[in-house]
Amino acid sequence: MLQFRLRLHFPVLACCLLLAACKKENPAPAPSDHLALGNPSGATADPAQPTNYLLAKPQYALSYHRDRGIANWVSWHLSTEWRGSAGRQDNFRADPELPTGWYQVQASSYTNSGFDRGHLCPSADRTNTEADNSATFLMTNMMPQAPRNNQQTWASLEDYSRSFLASGNEVYVIAGSYGRGGTGTNGYATTLDQGRVTVPARCWKVVVILPVGTNDAARVSSSTRVIAIDTPNDNGLSTSWGTYRTTVDAIEAATGLDLLSAVPAAVQQVIEARVDTGPTS
Incomplete structure (x- = not known):
């Protein structure tokens, strides 16, 4: 009987091992990756902190400000695993994960305002699955953004950030207003x-480019390229995002945030004080 039972279970065991091997080859991105370089405001999922409430989603993490109806910041990891063939869902909607009793900004809240529902984590950064793309259309991931800023200036930097993936890089992005x-x-x-x-009066973004690897915060060095921009939320702004390059230090001074806090302090001191001078396309 023992020999029979071993024969019966061996194919099942083999299948399990095969499935495990397949999963290991194509692991799902870990939500914690989105805060690998730090939690800029020390946000927690505590409703008693309504101006700095953490929403840690599989697709991105954010600090929500209930009284402003927008995020303080959104942080996300971008790699080839997040890119695929899923289409743009366009299902703008309220975020059901906000605490009970909080006002939920609606898909119609920006209607006829003259401002776009401007993505912080872009739709095109999350095309691996329809569910991932759909998550970018939650209103907690939106800010009222001047259309020229959203559709041209920011869109150009978003496209440029994704271009690094093809050359063996991964990208960390933090954006806010x-x-x-x-x-x-x-x-x-x-x-x-x-x-x-x-x-908001200003829209800002910080982009960190790294070769693909592990232990990412520790691998950021003084030579790591870091792009920081701070743009006016004005429909008359330049469409060239390079015009608005600044330092991480300047954004921190304007917002009170501590960006890239998980990066070694000596490295932060160098990269946060430097204005990017690299190519813009």
């Missing part, structure tokens, strides 16, 4: 949706 009051196609505004959504 600050201030109050921007200019869209209908002119200047400070809030939308009856005051529930703040229109």
